[in-house]
Amino acid sequence: xxxxxxxxxxxxxxxxxxxxxxxxxxxxxxxxxxxxxxxxxxxxxxxxxxxxxxxxxxxxxxxxxxxxxxxxxxxxxxxxxxxxxxxxxxxxxxxxxxxxxxxxxxxxxxxxxxxxxxxxxxxxxxxxxxxxxxxxxxxxxxxxxxxxxxxxxxxxxxxxxxxxxxxxxxxxxxxxxxxxxxxxx
Amino acid sequence: xxxxxxxxxxxxxxxxxxxxxxxxxxxxxxxxxxxxxxxxxxxxxxxxxxxxxxxxxxxxxxxxxxxxxxxxxxxxxxxxxxxxxxxxxxxxxxxxxxxxxxxxxxxxxxxxxxxxxxxxxxxxxxxxxxxxxxxxxxxxxxxxxxxxxxxxxxxxxxxxxxxxxxxxxxxxxxxxxxxxxxxxxxxxxxxxxxxxxxxxxxxxxxxxxxxxxxxxxxxxxxxxxxxxxxxxxxxxxxxxxxxxxxxxxxxxxxxxxxxxxxxxxxxxxxxxxxxxxxxxxxxxxxxxxxxxxxxxxxxxxxxxx
Numbered sequence: 001x002x003x004x005x006x007x008x009x010x011x012x013x014x015x016x017x018x019x020x021x022x023x024x025x026x027x028x029x030x031x032x033x034x035x036x037x038x039x040x041x042x043x044x045x046x047x048x049x050x051x052x053x054x055x056x057x058x059x060x061x062x063x064x065x066x067x068x069x070x071x072x073x074x075x076x077x078x079x080x081x082x083x084x085x086x087x088x089x090x091x092x093x094x095x096x097x098x099x100x101x102x103x104x105x106x107x108x109x110x111x112x113x114x115x116x117x118x119x120x121x122x123x124x125x126x127x128x129x130x131x132x133x134x135x136x137x138x139x140x141x142x143x144x145x146x147x148x149x150x151x152x153x154x155x156x157x158x159x160x161x162x163x164x165x166x167x168x169x170x171x172x173x174x175x176x177x178x179x180x181x182x183x184x185x
Numbered sequence: 186x187x188x189x190x191x192x193x194x195x196x197x198x199x200x201x202x203x204x205x206x207x208x209x210x211x212x213x214x215x216x217x218x219x220x221x222x223x224x225x226x227x228x229x230x231x232x233x234x235x236x237x238x239x240x241x242x243x244x245x246x247x248x249x250x251x252x253x254x255x256x257x258x259x260x261x262x263x264x265x266x267x268x269x270x271x272x273x274x275x276x277x278x279x280x281x282x283x284x285x286x287x288x289x290x291x292x293x294x295x296x297x298x299x300x301x302x303x304x305x306x307x308x309x310x311x312x313x314x315x316x317x318x319x320x321x322x323x324x325x326x327x328x329x330x331x332x333x334x335x336x337x338x339x340x341x342x343x344x345x346x347x348x349x350x351x352x353x354x355x356x357x358x359x360x361x362x363x364x365x366x367x368x369x370x371x372x373x374x375x376x377x378x379x380x381x382x383x384x385x386x387x388x389x390x391x392x393x394x395x396x397x398x399x400x401x402x403x404x405x406x407x408x409x410x411x412x413x414x415x416x417x418x419x420x421x422x423x424x425x426x427x428x429x430x431x432x433x434x435x436x437x438x439x440x441x442x443x444x445x446x447x448x449x450x451x452x453x454x455x456x457x458x459x460x461x462x463x464x465x466x467x468x469x470x471x472x473x474x475x476x477x478x479x480x481x482x483x484x485x486x487x488x489x490x
Contacts, residue, residue: 041329043247045255047336047455048329049376049401055330074211078218086243089328089335092236093225100218107212139226140332141233142399143378148332151400155330 013175020180030177031064031072032080034170039084050151054159057084058132061099063163063170065106066121077103094139098132118167126160133159234364241366244337248369251325252339259459318353318462320344324455325369334377334399336455338463341366346463349429354461357435357453358382358423362463374455375436376401383426384436386419393446395421395436403437405446415439415447428468 010017039057046053061080065072077099084095109124110116116124133152142148229236322340340346342365352359352372360374373380376397384405385392391414395403405421407413419439425432437449 040247042331043244043251043254043326043337045251045258045323045325046329047324047327047458049334049374049451049454049456050399051330051332053329075214075218077215078221081218081222086240087247087326087328089331089333091226091229091233092239093222093227093229095222097219097222097226100215100222104212104215104219137332139230141230141379142332145378145398147398147400148378152332 014178015180017180019184021182021184022178022180023182026177026179026181028071030173031068032076034173035060035064035080036083039080039087042087042089051155052158054129054155054162055088055132055136057088057095058099058102059129059159059162059166060170062102062106062125062128063166065103066125067167067170068174069110072103074103074107075100077101090136090140094136098135102128102132118164121167122160122163125163129159129163130156237364237371241341241364241369241371244369244371245341245366248325248337248339248366251337252323255323255325255339255459318464319350320346320463322346322352322370322461322463324458324461327374327455332399333379334374334397335363336360336372336374338362338370338372338461339368340463341368341370343367346370347466349466351430351434351464351466352461353434353464354453354455354458356458357437357451358430359453359455359458359461361429375403375451382430382436383424384421385424386415387422387435388419391415392424392426393421395449398448401451402440403449403451404443405437405439405449407446410445413442413444413446415442417442417447419447420452421449425467429466431464431467 014022035057038060041053041056057080061072061076078096081095081097081099082092084090084099085092088095106124106128113120133156137148137152138144225236320340322338322344324336325339326337328335336359338346338352346362346365348362348365350362352361358375360372360377360380362370363373364371374397375382375395376399378397378399380397382395383392384395391407392409393405393407395405398404405415407415417439421436421439423430423432423434423436435452437451439447439449441448
């Protein structure tokens with residue numbers, strides 16, 4: 001005899017599969033929202049005497065792009081970079097340029113290496129982060145001295161080490177993003 | 186089960202015409218984004234204050250939330266201090282009593298010095314610096330991931346803050362206002378590489394420039410080159426030259442002597458400061474005062490200090 005309804009029969013990690021669907025606001029909004037919030041980190045009352053914090057806005061953009069390819073449109077660098085520029089202290093345009101270049105170049109890399117794993121993603125992110133941090137430093141209008149070049153190293157190291165953690169956070173947010181909340185009638 | 190929105194790349198084999206067109210537009214818009222970014226970057230590097238309106242509007246918009254955050258941080262830290270105060274209360278009490286006795290003696294001595302100071306100043310015809318702050322503000326944020334060192338404060342144009350005003354913490358100078366919004370402004374900290382403050386040694390008239398090094402310390406460059414007279418532990422105060430910073434505000438203490446000056450640490454660490462005072466520009470101060478004859482005498486004798 002077929003057993004009567006098991007409550008878990010039509011469920012998966014994203015919730016019930018019957019009569020429920022993804023919410024478009026969450027599906028497309030969560031990546032944008034998290035990157036925007038991460039770009040607002042300079043307005044957190046933490047007064048740093050040296051560049052210490054990793055560029056969280058960029059880090060989240062990179063992670064969303066690598067964890068969920070194709071979710072962010074290619075042109076996302078333009079608005080997100082502009083928003084990041086408003087608070088980061090960089091001259092306006094530096095974020096727009098670097099965010100857009102990053103998305104385009106990752107797209108180009110992906111066509112050549114379609115089969116990737118997490119380590120390769122981490123390597124790509126490290127490469128992108130080091131280029132980004134040194135380019136930011138070059139664009140910032142600060143004096144170019146050897147102290148400055150060494151000053152970025154701890155920040156770079158922290159950013160690279162932080163990537164797997166951010167990737168886990170993004171994976172968590174991704175599960176939240178794809179929750180089946182909307183009722184289908 | 187795989188989530189439905191996965192798409193490996195913008196271009197795949199076997200795409201239909203419409204999808205191919207969408208992907209192409211994506212590339213096009215992204216490339217235009219790169220171009221726009223490059224142009225804007227070139228423009229704003231050439232003329233850094235061009236987009237200040239946009240920036241200050243944005244920081245105005247989020248500053249209330251930021252200020253609330255700053256309040257919470259402050260209350261949080263005092264909460265933990267209150268708890269930690271209960272540990273070793275007895276030994277601390279005894280220590281405080283000893284310090285109190287010493288402080289009483291020092292206070293008496295200081296009173297005497299103060300009296301003498303007033304007398305000598307009266308002889309010289311100098312007036313006390315009376316820094317009426319334009320506004321008292323909270324430090325609400327800093328560009329903690331950029332190579333430039335800017336901080337945000339919670340007061341702006343509506344409170345009388347204008348660009349160029351010095352920002353002072355109880356322990357010393359923090360920086361100067363760079364851009365003002367309606368209710369928030371951006372401050373260039375002393376450790377920014379573009380920041381330069383004319384200073385002198387507090388004990389004598391050795392004048393120097395204090396330049397930011399972006400790693401949290403300052404570089405003291407002596408103006409008169411020759412035998413370097415500096416020693417570790419020397420305190421530098423603003424000299425008042427240039428007319429931006431008021432004279433006599435503590436800036437930094439020397440930690441390491443170099444060939445042409447020294448490396449110094451900030452006295453007022455912005456990271457440990459909650460409230461700062463925005464003071465009027467020193468030059469404006471002199472102009473306002475010079476209407477009265479005795480103040481004019483005072484301001485004319487100032488640069489000789």
